[in-house]
Amino acid sequence: MPQCGEPRYDQITLVNSGGKVKKSSSRIPYNADWPQLQALWRHPDSVASVRYRETRTAENYGGAQAHNGLLASYNDYFHGNEYLEAVNSGRIVPGDMVLMFSIDGAQLYRNKSSDCWMAIWVVF
Helix, strand or coil, rough: CCCCCCCEEEEECCCCCCCCCEEEEECCCCCCCCHHHHHCCCCCCHHHHHHHHHHHCCCCCCCCCCCEEEEEEEEHHHCHHHHHHHEEEEEEEEEEEEEEEEEEEEEECCCCEEEEEEEEEEEE
């Protein structure tokens, strides 16, 4: 039994055949992000943009070696400790795409129960 106490399927009767067919009681919207991300690897212009992270990471390591392990400037997420630790530990490797998902909500009216949710995916 589902935890919410509601049935997983609603039973509906088909008019033409008189039989019953299972129809889910709720739906999760399909998000077409993965095919869009794969498409970025298909065109030379977008491949250059996707490889920007790898290029900047390599520059960071070269610059740090030239300055006794310190970076000359910190002006992008490529310079952050968490990112560099993920690269050093092998959690992010060449060819990986780094995505950020950000979500926020707002109540549009003071005395209303309706909310508005905004979400954004950022490809780094």
